[in-house]
Structures are given as structure tokens and as C-alpha cells.
Amino acid sequence: MFENMNYIKDMYLNLASNKFSTSSIKALSTQINNLKSLTQLSLDLSDCEIQQAESEALSEGLQKITNLQKLSLNLNNCQLGPKGMSNIGHALQMLTKIQHLQLELKKCNIGSKGGKSIGNGLAKLPFLKHLFLEISQNDIGVDGAKGVCFGLVAVPKLIYLELNLSLNYLSSKGLGYFGEVISKLKNLKVLKIDSDRNMLGPDGTKQFSKQLEKSRNLNKLQLSFRSNGISNATQKLLTDVTEFIQNKTIFFE
Template identity: 30%
Template structure:
């Protein structure tokens, strides 16, 4: 990595950087810290793509990569793939370091599929998400991990701070989370600028209580799934919604899910009906204006005709 860094140091005009290091025998656990330190040196870098999947991160002595006040505010798009790794505490510290280097991210994609994520890593990840307040697009792939139910609150707290977020794609499938801990704490109602939302919660233990709690962001369990629609009404800009809820033992509450679907349809129909009524009103106003213009035109024509008749009469008298 040091050889790569020394060679890249000559590329001062680097705008796009794609690094693939998957399927390596072993990588030091401070690799993210090193990359964060090196990448901060490129003032024109706009997009960074790092694929470090399927590696065995070895815990080694942390080297001092002090960057001082060196920040990178040119980077807008960041993708980090850490799939199928043994994520350790040191990796969490390195990732924390890397995020601090980038102050103006607009798009962030993180894939952590099939990892046994440690609590500290998840807590550090979600806390760093909260600092990226300019994010507009966030994609998190956290499927097939052993994420504790108590940690979902950390994720919700991180998301709630992203007020500029317009696109959110979260995959929490195959984590064994309970519904109360997923829906009650994601705080989606606070993301009022969302236009695109994808939420994959397949193969979790949502159950009946989970479907009742779909919409609540303060973990207050409601009596029905109607609260989901009510919660999403705060997201007034939402135009695309995709939910995956399969294999969650929700059979007992399917009737309420159908009711929820019917309610969403009614909301959409009401919006369409409202738009239709507005169009009708506009058409009526236009018709009235046209009618009045016709009346004015007829009046003017009639006056002109009367004037002509008067002229003819006067001529006859003369």
C-alpha cells in the first residue's frame, strides 16, 4: 500500500479513483486509515470507489497517519465495499478516520454484506453517518450480519440528522431483528425530503407486533399498520417507495397489511382527485374568462353595428 501511495502522490489532478483489492490473502486493519490519509492529498478528487471485499483483515499495530487539518472537500461520491470480511474494532476506528477527511459528500454507498459486525463498528459507523449532513443519496447494504436489535436505535439517530437526504436504500435482511426495533427506531418520518425509499427487511423476526409498529419513530406501538402511511405523509416529496417484508411471520396480521395497502391507495387516489379538481377549477376559470371575452366582443360589435345604423339614418334624413 505504501508503494501505491507514493506513486499516486504524483497524480495531483486525480478526479476519479477506483481501487479493487478483493480476494487478498491478508490486509492490515489500518488500511482504511492509510487510504483516508493518502486520499486527502488530492484536492480535485470527485469520486472514490474502494472494493476491499473478501479479505482477511489482520489486526496489526496502528501506524501513525496523522493528517493534521488536511481535509478533502472536493469528494462528492464515495463507495466502500467491505463484503465478507471479519470486521474488527480497528477497522471501525480507521473508517471513522476516513469519514472525517471528507466534509462535502453528496452520495455514499457502503456494503457490509455477510460480516459478523462488532457492536463498536456499527456504533461508530452510524455516528459518522450523522456528520455527513450534506448527503443526498445513501445506500447501506447490511444483510446477513449479526446486528443486535438494540443497535437499530443508533442507525435511526444517524439517519435523522440527514435532512438533505432524497434517496435512501437500506438492506437489513437476514439479521434476525424484531419489528419493534426496526420500524420503531428508523425515524423515517424525519426525512421530509425523501423522494426515493427502498427498505429491505426480509428474513427478520418482524411478526405481528412489527407490522403494528411500521410507522412509529418513537417506538410507541400502535394498534394497526395505518401508522406507516401516516408517517410517510411527512415525506411529502416521496415518489418511489419499495418495501420488502417477506418471510417475517406476518401471516396473523396480513389483514392489517392489506388495510394499509388500501389506505395508501386511498391517499394516492385523494391526491389524484385533488389534482383533478384543481384542473377542473382551472378549466372553469378559463371558460368563464373566454365567455366574458365573447360577451365583451359581442357588445363591441353590437355598438359598432348600432353606430353604423345611426349613420345610415342620419344620411337618410339629410
């Protein structure tokens, strides 16, 4: 499909809601990594039944596009599982020039081990400045949250961070890990977090709020903590925390 098209630098490819065999994914990956000038890639394979074997074929192709600076990969509603996520995480480790990453993994059954694989991948991206990570409905739990944060703390150049963490059984402890790492990202200007339905409980945002106070360089803050059983007192605490950001955009739901 892409033969003799080595001049292409930016590619958008939407293949959502198709059913691919492992050999088809491997062929696609081979075609893409033949584009030696490619620096930006947007690939939508959501609802494509990408599982462990297909993810391995995809990983083998992606990790060879070593000049990529911008990657958008949508695997929403693909049953990757922990091993499939490990394959994708390994590919990320090879793409060390990436500055802009959009990774969509909603409802991929990656679990806590998948969260750790994401973290291992992020930890190898020293130039990353913009990250959008959609990992809702994956049951990563506290251990998975800790794994993701292991990667986040290794990318200090982050300016923009957007996380969808909903329905992952994080609890207040898991959310606290994110608060701790965010406080260490001194270049962060924009922070958006969706942590709905994570069983945070009455005191769910206290630790997170205390850490957030240290993020003095934020220009925009957007937080969503719906359906977590948070008490009115805790909601007020989080509202008070945001007051230190004077003349800046704040959204709290």
C-alpha cells in the same frame, strides 16, 4: 495510493472479499479523506471481515469527508455487531450534506441496537432524497425497526426509498412502524420494500396497509411479503389499498 489526487470528485473502489487489518483500514481511510474535492464515493468492503475495530477505523475516515453528497457503502457479510454499527452510524451523523445514500449491511449481526444506530445516523441527514437500505438477516426485531424509523421520519425530503428488511423478526408491529413513518414522507415518489420471512402472521399487513393509503404521491410501489403466513383476506386488503394509485406502477409479491 491517492496522493496528489485532490482533483478527484467521484470514486468507485471495490475491495470485496479481502481480509484487512485495522491498520490497513485506517490507512485506507486516511488516503480517502485526503481527497478534499470528493463528493461521490462508492466503497465495497463486503466479505472483508470488517468487525468492531475495523469499523471504528473506517468511521474515523468517513466522517471527515464532509463534502460528500453521494455515498454507497457495502459492508454485507461483515460481522460488525451492535458496536460496529454504532461506529458507522456515528460517521453518518457527520456527513450532513448527503443527498443519496446506499447502505448495504446484510447479515452483519447488528441486532436491535444496530437498528437504532442506523436511525441516529439518518436523523442527521436533512438533505437526503434517495435511500437504499439493505439490512436483511440482522435480527433487528421490533425495537430495531422502531430505531430505523426514528431516522426515516427526520428526512422529509425523501423521494426514493428502498428497504430490504427480510429475516429480521419484525412481526406486524415492526412493519407497522415503517407504515407509520412512510405515511409522513409526503415527497415520496418511489417505495420498494422487501419484508420476506418476518413472522408477520395472518394480520401482518393490516396496520401497514392502512398507513400506506395516506401515501397519495407515490408513483411506484413494490412490495414483497413472501413466507409470512399472511392470510388470503389480508392479501386482498393490501391489494385493495393499492387501487388508489391510479395509472401508476405497482408490484406486489
